[in-house]
Amino acid sequence: xxxxxxxxxxxxxxxxxxxxxxxxxxxxxxxxxxxxxxxxxxxxxxxxxxxxxxxxxxxxxxxxxxxxxxxxxxxxxxxxxxxxxxxxxxxxxxxxxxxxxxxxxxxxxxxxxxxxxxxxxxxxxxxxxxxxxxxxxxxxxxxxxxxxxxxxxxxxxxxxxxxxxxxxxxxxxxxxxxxxxxxxxxxxxxxxxxxxxxxxxxxxxxxxxxxxxxxxxxxxxxxxxxxxxxxxxxxxxxxxxxxxxxxxxxxxxxxxxxxxxxxxxxxxxxxxxxxxxxxxxxx
Numbered sequence: 001x002x003x004x005x006x007x008x009x010x011x012x013x014x015x016x017x018x019x020x021x022x023x024x025x026x027x028x029x030x031x032x033x034x035x036x037x038x039x040x041x042x043x044x045x046x047x048x049x050x051x052x053x054x055x056x057x058x059x060x061x062x063x064x065x066x067x068x069x070x071x072x073x074x075x076x077x078x079x080x081x082x083x084x085x086x087x088x089x090x091x092x093x094x095x096x097x098x099x100x101x102x103x104x105x106x107x108x109x110x111x112x113x114x115x116x117x118x119x120x121x122x123x124x125x126x127x128x129x130x131x132x133x134x135x136x137x138x139x140x141x142x143x144x145x146x147x148x149x150x151x152x153x154x155x156x157x158x159x160x161x162x163x164x165x166x167x168x169x170x171x172x173x174x175x176x177x178x179x180x181x182x183x184x185x186x187x188x189x190x191x192x193x194x195x196x197x198x199x200x201x202x203x204x205x206x207x208x209x210x211x212x213x214x215x216x217x218x219x220x221x222x223x224x225x226x227x228x229x230x231x232x233x234x235x236x237x238x239x240x241x242x243x244x245x246x247x248x249x250x251x252x253x254x255x256x257x258x259x260x261x262x263x264x265x266x267x268x269x270x271x272x273x274x275x276x277x278x279x280x281x282x283x
Contacts, residue, residue, distance in 0.1 A: 005150050005151050006040075006151075006251065007040065007041055007151040007251070007252040007254075008038050008039045008040055008041065008249060008250070008251050008252075009039065009041045009042075009043070009178075009208075009210060009230060009249065009250050009251075009252055010034035010037070010039035010041070010042045010043065010247055010248070010249050011043045011210055011211075011212040011228040011229075011230065011239075011247065011248050012027070012030045012031065012034060012042065012043065012044050012045070012212065012228075012247050013045060013212065013213055013214065013215050013226060013228040013241060013244070013245055013246050013247070013248075014026060014027055014030060014044060014045055014048050014087075014214055014215060014245060015214070015215040015217065015245040016045075016047065016048060016049075016050070016051065016052075016214045016215070016217070016220075017051075017217075018050075018051055020049050020050060020060060020068070020069070021068075023048060023049045023050070024049060024068065024069060024072040027044055027048055027049070027072070027073075027076065027087075028072065028075075028076050028079075030247060031044070031076045031077075031080050031082075031084065032076070032079060032080055033247065034080070034082075034247050034249070035079075035080035035081065035082050037247075037249065038249075039082060039249060040081075040082045040083060040108075040151075041082065041083045041085070041149070041151065041154075041252075042080065042082050042083065042084050042085070043084075043085040043087070043180055043182065043210065043212045044084070044085065044086050044087030044182065044212065045087045045088075045182050045183070045184065045212045045213050045214040045224075045228070046087055046088045046101070046158055046159050046182040046183050046184040046212075046213070046214065047087070047088055047089070047090070047101070047184060047214065048086075048087035048088070048089070048182075048214065049069045049087075049089050050089070050090060051220055051221065051222065052184050052214070052220075052222045052224070053221055053222050054132075054133065054134060054136045054137045054138075055137075056090070057090040057099050057101075057137045057138060058090075058099060058137055060089075060090050061089075061090040061091060061092035061099045062089065062090070062091065062092060063091070063092055063093075063094050064091055064102070064104065064112070064115065065094075067089075067091075069086075069089045070089075070104060070112070073086040073104060073106055074106055074110040074111070074112065075110060076106075076110075077106035077107065077108060077109075077110045078106075078108070078109060078110030080108075081108045082108055083105070083106065083107055083108060083149050083150075084105070084106045085103065085105050085154075085156065085180050085182065086103060086104045086105065086106065087103065087182040087212065088101050088102055088103045088118065088158050088182050089102060089104070090102075090138075091117070098139040099137055099138055099139065100117040100118065100138060100139055100140075100141060101117065101118035101121075101134065101138055101158055101159075102115055102116065102117050102118070102141075103115065103116040103118075103145075103156055103158055103182055105147050105156065107149075113147060113148075114145055114147040114156065115145070116141065116144075116145035116156040116157070116158065117139075117140070117141025117142070117143075118134075118138070118140065118141055118157075118158040118159065118160070118161060119140055119141045119142075119143075119144065119157070119158075119161050119164075119167070120140065120160045120161050120163065120164055121134040121135045121138055121140050121160065122134040122159060122160040123135050124189075126188055126189075129188045130186055130188050130189075132186075134160075144167050144170060144171070145157075146171055146174060146175075146176055151177070151252070151254075152175070152176070152177045152254070153171075153174070153175050153176040153177065154176055154177070154178050154179075154180055155167065155168065155170075155171030155172075155176040155178065155179040155180070156179075156180050156181075157179060157180075157181045158181065158182055158183065159181060159182065159183035159184055159185070160183075161181065162179075162181045162183065162197045162198070162201060162211065163193075163197060165200070165201065165204060166278050167179075168201040168204070168205050168207070168209070169204070169205060169278055169279065170278055170279045171205070171207075172205035172206070172207045173267075173277070173279035174279055176207065177207055177208060177252070177254060177257060178207055178208035178209065178210065178252065179201055179205075179207060179208070179209045179210075180209075180210050180211075180212075181198075181209070181210070181211040181212070182211075182212050183211045183212065183213055184213055184214055184222070184224045184225075185213065185224070185225040186222065186223060186224065186225060187223045187225060189225070190224075190225020190226075190227065191225065194211065194213075194225055194227060194229070195227070195229055195231075195237065195240070197211075198210075198211050198229055198231045199231050199235045199236075199237070200235075201231075202231040202232065202233060202234075202235050203233075203234060203235030205233075206233045206234075206257065206260055206261045206264070206266060206267075207233050207257070208230070208231065208232060208233060208252050208257070209230075209231045210228075210229065210230045210231070210250075211228060211229055212228045213225060213226050213227060213228050214226070215243060215244055215245040215246075216243035216244070224243075225243070226241070226242060226243030226244070227240055227241060227242065227243065228240070228241055228248060229241075229248075230248060230250040232256070232257075233256070233257040233260050233261070234260050238250045
């Protein structure tokens with residue numbers, strides 16, 4: 001369960017361009033700004049270093065060991081003296097040349113402490129509105145990700161992962177106090193489901209949930225919904241924003257979470273004699 005060390009969360013809704021170097025510089029500026037305002041857990045959006053699209057992933061993909069984005073993120077975390085959930089980047093695995101949508105997580109010393117490869121690929125076709133097939137260029141990850149921090153354990157997912165309740169259920173039952181999702185919902189699915197899914201994952205599991213989007217750019221080929229949001233364990237929206245670049249903050253109160261869990265004690269009321277406990281049946 002989470003510790004009593006105060007956790008101030010910052011979500012950075014970053015404006016992303018086709019210039020990787022400029023994106024990394026912009027990310028650094030905002031990470032250091034968030035740290036200067038007391039944030040010690042900082043989150044960047046999905047594909048923060050590149051445009052979002054299947055045609056861009058191979059061009060912008062890099063290895064984690066020596067790629068410029070990983071090196072830059074490590075330096076940001078170290079200079080900010082904060083935990084950094086580095087959004088996601090297109091990762092190329094040098095062992096097989098497969099490309100993944102990968103989130104890297106760093107501690108305040110700049111050490112890489114976790115990686116999450118997007119488990120559920122964004123393959124949708126809404127007639128007359130949007131068709132997108134990540135699987136045309138990306139490979140799905142093969143494991144869930146829980147990160148140990150000074151505040152407690154945090155679960156990490158990427159965008160489409162939030163549509164599947166099981167990873168958040170497993171994270172909560174294995175002691176995580178929050179699920180963090182870098183994501184980039186679009187102008188069709190964003191208004192319908194972005195906030196709804198965050199609130200659902202939060203209230204079902206009585207945990208904090210945060211989703212961090214890129215800022216919207218109508219000149220880009222993919223239009224992100226934006227509206228990065230932080231939701232409390234009761235399903236209440238703590239902070240949210242519009243579609244523009246910016247930062248939101250929230251103090252994650254572990255005592256309030258514990259109090260809510262005690263008042264509605266779902267963890268002791270589940271009927272695992274009638275249905276399976278998904279946290280016990282992982283492969």
